[in-house]
Amino acid sequence: MxxxxxxxxxxxxxxxxxxxxxxxxxxxxxxxxxxxxxxxxxxxxxxxxxxxxxxxxxxxxxxxxxxxxxxxxxxxxxxxxxxxxxxxxxxxxxxxGRKPKKDINSSVLNLMEIYKNKNQILNKYCETQYERIHSNKTIQFFNNDLEELENILIAVDELLKVDTETFSRDFSVKVFKDSKVFERIAGKVVNLIYEFGVFPEKDRILGDLNIVKNPTYVNFKGPGSITINDQKIDLTSLSSDIAISSKMLSDIECIEVTGKAVITIENLTSFHTFSDKDMLAIYLGGYHNRVRREIIKKIHQQNSQIAFYHFGDIDAGGFYILEHLKRQTGVDFIPFKMDIETLEAHKKYTKRLTENDKKRLTKLVDSQYHKVINYMLENNCKLEQEAVNVE
Missing domain, CATH: 1.10.10 (Arc Repressor Mutant, subunit A)
Known part of the structure; x- marks a missing residue:
């Protein structure tokens, strides 16, 4: 022995x-x-x-x-x-009893052939791994467990097909016939999607792809009304906001805006403190998945004459989320209080940029937000939206 x-x-x-x-x-x-x-x-x-x-x-x-x-x-x-x-x-x-690396590489390459054309993210991932294997570099998200790697690729393929909010355990049962499999590989799946896809924030990816742990809601408040199954709810007459379950969003027939604008707000605390009688405020539950984006599109179609704003953190993530929202809905959102003036007015609440912040902001220096991006880089600062006075 x-x-x-x-x-x-x-x-x-x-x-x-x-x-x-x-x-x-x-x-x-x-x-x-x-x-x-x-x-x-x-x-x-x-x-x-x-x-x-x-x-x-x-x-x-x-x-x-x-x-x-x-x-x-x-x-x-x-x-x-x-x-x-x-x-x-x-x-x-x-x-x-060790499997030769050449045999392992061959098995991985065969697996890549099966999944490389499933979607754009998998295509980018597989093409990159081809290059890494031929350069004798490590294979990303692979620890010599071929079964786990295939499960990761299956999950990436199936996640991009989910079109309604689904609990993560239910997703795991449906795809793997086991409620625990997805939980074990979720970290690697999210990292792969973030690296090879186009998503603003890593911790919002599953939500953006309609995978949730608990039921979620969209909050509304301000000048307007919502009609659900012929029942009209007058938001203007309410003293606070109203939360509608994501399961009911598809039942909304009409959202009429009686004010001058719509504003989506990234943070729940900021949503609750926000007050403007001319703006219908919407909290999208922390991420913009397909169901929520469809609501935005519906509001825009039914109220095309009004302006749409987005209020988020003044940092790389905030601007990436704004761009993602614009790209996915086709609505030309205007940044709200995400400018140099707001940074200067709340200077004592700003934080220093991390190296990752600087890297991500640098990619936005040629965007329409270039003035505030350059200011942030030059002054080494960022600001969370909770610190901004919106009352």
Whole structure:
């Protein structure tokens, strides 16, 4: 039976080999792959620990007799380093029960062929992995578990087909026949979609794709009325807002705006403190999924003569969300209090930019928001909308 010391030695050597140019056939000279025994087993040279010294020596002796490695001990039977015998690679992989990287790569490439044309995100992901495999780089979102990788690809494919709000557990049962599978891979799925898709904020992706943990609502308040199944609700006469379940949004027949504008507000606290008798205010539940966007489109179609504003954080995420909302609805939203004047008026509440903030803002310097973007970069500041006085 193979010992844990044999496995450790062989795995270290194979790791070196699989990361080398020789592995992809690009090296013009023969490479030797060796590791120092003391780096693999730091306690090997500890004279007070004879058991480990003896166990490691036995492992090395066994591997040398099998011609898997080349090693030479000194007069005290101490090994300095061991060298992989690349001529015996096939036997070595079998001996320790390790699947060769070439076989793993081949299986991944076959999987990519199945999913690369499912949607644009998967196409970008697969094309990138082709390049990484051929450059002997690690495969993103893959930890040598082929089943998990396929589940990730399946989830990305199925998520983009969800057209009604769905609980994450129900999605998992429908797609994987198991309520826990999606929960286990959700982090990797979201990271993949964020990297290869076009979404403003990573933590809003599932909501944007109609996957929720709990029932959600859209809040309305201000000058206007909503008609649901022939029942007209006069928002103007209400002392506060009204929340409508996402399940009922498709039942809305008409939203009439009697004020001068509509404003969507990103943050719930800001929505509750907002007060303008000329604006119908809408809180979209933290993200703009298909159902919510359809409501925006309906309001715009039925009230095309009025202006539409969006109020969000004055940071990279806020502007990305605004652009995403405009792109997905076709409505030309005007930023509300997302300007230099607001930053200067609330200067004591601003925060410093992170490196990620700067990176994302830099991508917007040529946008229509270039003045406020440049100001933020030059003054190293951003502002959460809760700090803005909107009463």
């Amino acid at each position: 193979i010992s844990k010391y044999e496995k450790e030695i062989i795995n270290k050597l194979l790791d070196k080999y699989e990361k080398s140019k020789s592995f992809v056939g690009e090296n013009k000279v023969n490479q030797r792959f060796n590791v120092k025994i003391s780096s693999v087993f730091p306690r090997y040279t500890d004279h007070s620990n004879y058991e480990i010294f003896q166990a490691v020596n036995e492992a090395v002796d066994t591997l040398v007799r099998a011609s898997f490695i080349i090693a030479k001990a000194n007069s005290a039977h101490v090994y300095s380093n061991v060298i992989l015998n690349v001529a015996k690679l096939e036997d070595i992989y079998k001996y320790i």
